[in-house]
Amino acid sequence: MKLTYKNDHELEGELIGVRRNLHREPELSYEEFRTTEKLRAWLTNAHIHILDLPLATGLIAEIGQGDGPIVAIRCDIDALPIEEQTGLPYASEIPGKMHACGHDFHTAVILGAALLLKAREHELPGRVRILFQPAEETGHGAESVLASGGLSDVNAIFGLHNSPELPTGTFGTRSGPLTAGVDRFEIKVKGVGAHAATPEKGVDTIVTAAQMITMLQTVVSRQSSAIEPVVLSVTRINGGFTWNVIPELVELEGTVRTYNEEIRREIPLQMTRIIEGIASAAGAEAKLLWYPGPPATVNHGEWADFTKQVASNAGYKVEDIPLQMGGEDFALYLQQIPGAFVNIGAGPGYALHHPQFDVDEAAILPAAKYFAALAEQALKKLQA
Template sequence: MSISLAQETQNISSGTPSGLSGLEEKLIAYRRELHQHPELSNQEFVTTQKITQWLNAAGIRILSLGLKTGVVAEIGPEQGPVVALRGDIDALPIEEASGVTFSSQQPGVMHACGHDFHTSVILGAAYLLKAREQTLPGRVRLFFQPAEERFGGASQLIKAGALENVDAIFGLHNAPELPVGTFATKGGAFYANVDRFQITVTGKGAHAAHPEEGTDSIVTASHIVTALQTVVSRNVSAQDAAVVSVTRIEGGNTWNVLPQTVELEGTVRTYSSEIREYLPQRIRKVITGVADALGAQAELHWYAGPPAVVNTPRWAEFALQAAAEFGYDAQVAQAQMGGEDFAFYLHHVPGAFVSIGSASHFGLHHPQFNPDESAIYPAANYFQQLAEKALVELAGE
């Protein structure tokens, strides 16, 4: 017979083993429930209902911000500083092939980035903080954010007022390349600026037997792909970091016709705002120059994504020190070329984004991604302690 959540939080507060193991099992069960029922960005309606239900069961107050999906909750007294903890809740359009017994029941949708892991960690931190609510010197605000994969969820929460009065914010991402028990972060630029581009190459269609009668858009596009590789290697200092990757090329619909148009798509990753501003200008010159030389036309469409995640050095070091004291193997992280819309929060308030080792043999966004669930409960405990330490730090200023 399972104990009630109220009994469980009382046991947690007193430190009894039954309460601790009970919460660990509950968080893993929550993660599996979310994993079986993933929802895409801005479609997380059932996920939102489940999180709301679980928070309500613990007596945690939920803020009414008018969100269509996602949840913002709060623990602690009205007075004092405010620290925010953020987890994300959306899944990816990927067909799962992990083989776990709790695989996705939604065809073509999978929690292949571990947002179910993140949600369970922040839920666990919420339960632990709720058990200590009377001793908190301020409030902890909990973000269960939608649409991270579409890079729009953070802006939605900010617009709704979720960051109001927040003094510091912390977020996490599981790191499949790191062992369980490992923690990493760094001050300054941690994740990259993320931008997407599309290039439309227009030539003149012709019969494949008579290419001289047309302008070959496929040959032009091929030369453009090759020329784009020089944008970083010959225009960006070796001491700076940038990536230009073409990830999709599409043109033609049969074997004996030269198509009139070809479309390319890809991404650009940078850390420097100056280089970020420069690269689309350079890419436009390269593609129009190549196309002109071959008698075709090339048009660039640029889509700016989230800016770089730039951790506040003070709070990155604070989180790293707290991790070492907690017992993690705390490491200074290497900068990553991945993107994260947590960056938008850091444009408004100070804070830090961190990595928690999840030891998956397959990486993020892979259909066989499978993080180690034993990392969930320790991470929940860490974030509870981190939030309390940050409140004490801020209250003393």
């Protein structure tokens, strides 16, 4: 597929083609080799310079010249381990893998913005970095991008996510916190296995784990302020192998979502006290394994307001959206670079990560035009 930009109608058709091409061949986090090859070919065909960086998957391109300011626009390129159930003619051809979060939509949008910016390259008062990020779904893809040095001299950065909750033509963001900090945990409960008919001869890990699940909810309801958003969800229980044996080991897994960093640091300590206390009372042992993910995404107020003004000028219906408990590793960029993360309406439809998820492709071209305008106007703002 060779991409050209002659008029809006042709560009829209090509960007929809890009989105469907990627949708057919989804790749999971850190496996986006074919996707990266496609992007490299499309960008090269458009004579867009690609930076030489130590990235195994994903890439950063650059448009513009000179010593002026540098703005980055970012999309994510990885898919999810979900079996698609849409029945679309361009549905995933890879069993058990699907673009169920719309990263194919994001990629088409930012690629379209790159083509539009390339057409105005000599008028840009600086440079635009086009970031196609791998492994967002792991919560750690941004780390590899930052480590590559590809954003070390960027003055402002912007990213997007499609929203099935917002109708097409609607734009949403907010100043300050937008998405939550995301952490994963595992709890291993070890007791003494026994026949179900003689539980007194063992230490019951099932009962002990059940008490832990119940008591862990007090971290939110009784140990955190009622005005601070906190979610603690146990999402997996694994224990036992037959109906008449009390197992020696039970494993729990789940996630914690927070906005307040002080509360975020305190929660694993609170959880440890609970699980160790319950385990001790039961004569069992318990261990908490904590896996930190990305922090809360905190938009810089000046740039969030700027994105809304550009969106309004572009014809979007602009909304201040509520806090979201989902996570986003774009947060790591905003810890180092001023900028903002925004939502582009592409619904209504099934929720993100649903096997029947799809986006309204009519939202692709307007979003591409928006991000091209946002990048150019941000350069002018920085230059001024």
